Structures are given as C-alpha cells and as structure tokens.
Amino acid sequence: MTSESIFDDNAEIVGNASDNRKRSIFGLTVLGVTSGAVVALVAACAPFVAPALRRYCLPFVPATGEQVKNVLSVLPKTGRLADIGSGDGRIVLAAAERGLTATGYELNPWLILYSKFKSYRMGLGSRATFVKRDLWKTDFKQYNNVVIFGVTQMMPRLEEKLSKELQADCQIIACRFPFPTWQPVKTVGSGIDTVWLYKMPASFSV
Structure with a gap:
C-alpha cells in the first residue's frame, strides 16, 4: 500500500466521521425541537383538558x-x-x-x-x-x-x-x-x- 492510498483512506475515515457527527447533531436538534414543541403543546392544552377530567365533562363549545x-x-x-x-x-x-x-x-x-x-x-x-x-x-x-x-x-x-x-x-x-x-x-x-x-x-x- 502506498502512502497516498493511506492518506486517502484516512481522509475518507475522517470525512465519514465528520458526516456522522453532523447527522448526529442534526438528529439531536430535531429531537430537541420536537420535544420542546410537544411540551409546549401539552402546557397550552392542559388548562382546556383539565376541567374535562373532572366528574362531569364540560367541553368548551361556543354559543352560537x-x-x-x-x-x-x-x-x-x-x-x-x-x-x-x-x-x-x-x-x-x-x-x-x-x-x-x-x-x-x-x-x-x-x-x-x-x-x-x-x-x-x-x-x-x-x-x-x-x-x-x-x-x-x-x-x-x-x-x-x-x-x-x-x-x-x-x-x-x-x-x-x-x-x-x-x-x-x-x-x-x-x-x-x-x-x-x-x-x-x-x-x-x-x-x-x-x-x-x-x-x-x-x-x-x-
């Protein structure tokens, strides 16, 4: 194996590792944003749902x-x-x-x-x-x-x-x-x- 092929292989390994890190960071970012959105949605909906969890469900239906x-x-x-x-x-x-x-x-x-x-x-x-x-x-x-x-x-x-x-x-x-x-x-x-x-x-x- 020549020194050039060794360098090429190392460069490919480094490149793959860099791509993997980018994908990992992107995946974590998407997961974080999605989790935050879910938490925010639950927090926003909780006051509307909580009353319905009582003995009698009184859903909000606006009067016509x-x-x-x-x-x-x-x-x-x-x-x-x-x-x-x-x-x-x-x-x-x-x-x-x-x-x-x-x-x-x-x-x-x-x-x-x-x-x-x-x-x-x-x-x-x-x-x-x-x-x-x-x-x-x-x-x-x-x-x-x-x-x-x-x-x-x-x-x-x-x-x-x-x-x-x-x-x-x-x-x-x-x-x-x-x-x-x-x-x-x-x-x-x-x-x-x-x-x-x-x-x-x-x-x-x-």
Whole structure:
C-alpha cells in the first residue's frame, strides 16, 4: 500500500466521521425541537383538558349567535345573572350590555383571561365579571337569573342543587340540554340553539 492510498483512506475515515457527527447533531436538534414543541403543546392544552377530567365533562363549545339571541329574549333588562360554564364570556358580555350585572363561572383560566380582556375592550366595567370557581362549591342564591350550558349527565344533580339554593321567582335558563324533571315555562329556538326557561318555584316539581 502506498502512502497516498493511506492518506486517502484516512481522509475518507475522517470525512465519514465528520458526516456522522453532523447527522448526529442534526438528529439531536430535531429531537430537541420536537420535544420542546410537544411540551409546549401539552402546557397550552392542559388548562382546556383539565376541567374535562373532572366528574362531569364540560367541553368548551361556543354559543352560537342564535343561541345568544334566544337567551337574551327571555332575560330581563335588570338584575343579577350567573352564567355557569361561561366559556369565552359571550353570554355574560351580552347580558351586561343589556343592563344586567353578570358573573361568569369558568374553570379554564385562558377563557377567563380572554373574557376579561373582551369585557375591558367593551367598557363593561363591574357589570361583567369572571371567576375561576367550581360550580359545585358555589352558592348561587344571590342571583335571580342563572344560565347553564351543561351536559346530560350533570343536569339531575344540578337540578337538585339549584332547587335548594335559588330564591323564589329566580329564572333559570338551560341551553342545549333541559333539566330532567322541571317543567319549562317557555321554550325558545330549536336544535342546538334551543333554550328552556324555568322559574322558581311554581314551575318546579322536584
């Protein structure tokens, strides 16, 4: 073997090693970026998923424009309103614009921040507030209007809870899913936009 061939072989070995290092560094970089993206995605999604891991899943489904209109059609122009599961705050904001003092109860911190920002931009001040609180640990007796976007599984328990807390003549508006035994005094809309209006105590048969 000549000295030239030895040098050529060494150069090839060094070149291959350099290529391997480059590929290794590239692979580690891609792995790092991908891992970071996954961690960021999990961190961003966690506040949205965590509430759904509770006993009753309340996924965020924005109210449609027609649904907001239907809710407003059965609300008075004054009074105190609680929106249970306020989501992005559109019911609370619309009610506050109408003249009510409205509070949204929501577990998702990002939706609360968004709702507060919208309230600030709309200049609603103290008429529209948003609270991060579990509905099962909240007493709603101070309100004379309650709106609920629930799911079928939770409505029986919520019916029992509200019947013990709400005062006479309080209005309860159920969206998408009615209460199991209460008889509505009025039904507005159809399909997913349906809202059921109940009143304490005359129309209830708990």
